[in-house]
Amino acid sequence: MSYFATQLVHGIPVNDNNTGAVNPPIYNSSTFAFESVESMPHWDYARSGNPTREFLERQVAQLEHGVRGFAFASGLAAIHAALSIFKPGERIVVGDNIYGGTYSQVNEFFRRWGLQFTVVNTQDLDAVREALAQPDAKALYFETLTNPLLKVNDVEALSRLAHEAGAISIVDNTFVSPYLQNPLDLGADIVLHSATKYLAGHSDVIAGVAVTGREDLANRLYYAQNRLGGVLPPQESDAVRRGIQTLALRIDRQQDNAQKIAEHLQSHPGVTAVHYPGLASDPGHELASRELHGFGGVLSFEVDESLIDPVVVLNAFRLFRLAVSLGAVESLAELPSRMTHFELPRAERLKVGITDGLIRLSIGIEDVRDLIADLDRALAAGAAGRGEDVAGELEGLPAKLGVPIVGDAEPVRVPVAG
Numbered sequence: 001m002s003y004f005a006t007q008l009v010h011g012i013p014v015n016d017n018n019t020g021a022v023n024p025p026i027y028n029s030s031t032f033a034f035e036s037v038e039s040m041p042h043w044d045y046a047r048s049g050n051p052t053r054e055f056l057e058r059q060v061a062q063l064e065h066g067v068r069g070f071a072f073a074s075g076l077a078a079i080h081a082a083l084s085i086f087k088p089g090e091r092i093v094v095g096d097n098i099y100g101g102t103y104s105q106v107n108e109f110f111r112r113w114g115l116q117f118t119v120v121n122t123q124d125l126d127a128v129r130e131a132l133a134q135p136d137a138k139a140l141y142f143e144t145l146t147n148p149l150l151k152v153n154d155v156e157a158l159s160r161l162a163h164e165a166g167a168i169s170i171v172d173n174t175f176v177s178p179y180l181q182n183p184l185d186l187g188a189d190i191v192l193h194s195a196t197k198y199l200a201g202h203s204d205v206i207a208g209v210a211v212t213g214r215e216d217l218a219n220r221l222y223y224a225q226n227r228l229g230g231v232l233p234p235q236e237s238d239a240v241r242r243g244i245q246t247l248a249l250r251i252d253r254q255q256d257n258a259q260k261i262a263e264h265l266q267s268h269p270g271v272t273a274v275h276y277p278g279l280a281s282d283p284g285h286e287l288a289s290r291e292l293h294g295f296g297g298v299l300s301f302e303v304d305e306s307l308i309d310p311v312v313v314l315n316a317f318r319l320f321r322l323a324v325s326l327g328a329v330e331s332l333a334e335l336p337s338r339m340t341h342f343e344l345p346r347a348e349r350l351k352v353g354i355t356d357g358l359i360r361l362s363i364g365i366e367d368v369r370d371l372i373a374d375l376d377r378a379l380a381a382g383a384a385g386r387g388e389d390v391a392g393e394l395e396g397l398p399a400k401l402g403v404p405i406v407g408d409a410e411p412v413r414v415p416v417a418g
């Protein structure tokens with residue numbers, strides 16, 4: 001039995017080539033020859049299985065302490081597969097702060113197919129227990145950390161409540177990765193990842209994985225993967241495999257940077273709140289210290305809008321890229337109210353705490369001194385922009401007030417230093 005960092009580098013060899021290549025080959029083959037009509041080959045057709053994908057699937061099962069893993073063409077394809085195992089009439093209790101794409105898949109797609117959903121605040125265990133007591137509740141679905149406010153969900157307590165109600169517990173572990181938490185060890189039955197984020201880690205691939213510790217659920221997930229067909233191609237499987245090799249190194253640096261940035265922001269006069277479980281003052285700090293092996297690389301903070309214009313701040317970054325997504329080597333910044341969560345009506349957003357002045361950062365592996373300098377400069381630009389015409393004060397950068405910020409499809413381009 002090897003340790004986690006070793007498993008990241010080596011995985012579980014498939015031992016299917018005799019060239020001595022230190023990396024598993026990328027098998028660009030959609031079909032595999034039978035030795036004879038009577039043979040039952042392990043690989044016959046690449047939707048059903050491909051050795052490159054299988055390497056990744058065995059590795060994520062190992063990293064998440066499950067029995068089987070499945071790789072999909074996106075995080076949402078993995079989520080779709082996991083939710084497709086339920087039948088019309090069955091009820092799934094979902095957290096009220098889940099990823100927007102999941103929320104619309106649930107509401108606009110699965111509801112039409114007859115699944116019932118109850119939306120609940122997963123921070124409130126009594127409310128969860130009550131929701132799970134409704135007829136036909138078969139699953140509780142939530143995320144380890146909520147987005148963008150980084151509230152910590154208690155995987156152990158929530159999974160126990162699900163089991164007491166005869167339901168399974170499904171956890172989207174994207175924000176922390178198996179390096180910081182293994183939900184299956186805390187009682188979850190299925191763990192999901194958008195591998196696009198920390199697992200791949202370089203903003204160069206869209207991928208998803210599902211892992212379970214139960215053979216019966218594994219069979220249902222495999223059916224969904226093979227028959228709905230949203231499989232991860234071999235090239236992308238290899239990109240995720242390569243990303244995984246440096247997962248621990250990347251997250252060590254990312255959360256070290258995030259901690260320093262969170263502490264720095266706390267002392268900024270224009271910042272009214274910093275949401276990061278690594279801060280001792282954070283309401284989730286105690287739980288995160290218990291259930292996680294670190295606090296992750298994503299944080300959010302709120303600016304005092306009478307002092308600082310958040311739109312000007314976002315447009316003034318030079319090192320932080322103005323982009324949705326997270327978990328990669330480069331630092332990203334976004335304004336949830338106008339970008340990731342813009343589809344939520346303003347009143348709904350404010351109800352869950354997503355104010356107009358809330359800024360989310362995904363911290364990369366750069367030198368933290370450069371990141372802090374970029375933040376300070378952008379915050380100063382935002383302060384200068386409050387109520388005045390600031391063009392000219394930003395060292396040549398246009399204030400960009402009035403530049404429309406739209407959804408994920410059309411990110412606004414900002415000039416980047418160097």
Ligand SMILES: *Cc1c(COP(=O)(O)O)cnc(C)c1O
Nearest residue numbers: 074075076099172174194196207
């Ligand atoms: C990005 C993300 C998803 C969706 O994954 P894709 O790879 O974009 O399909 C699901 N859950 C969380 C928490 C995410 O951040």
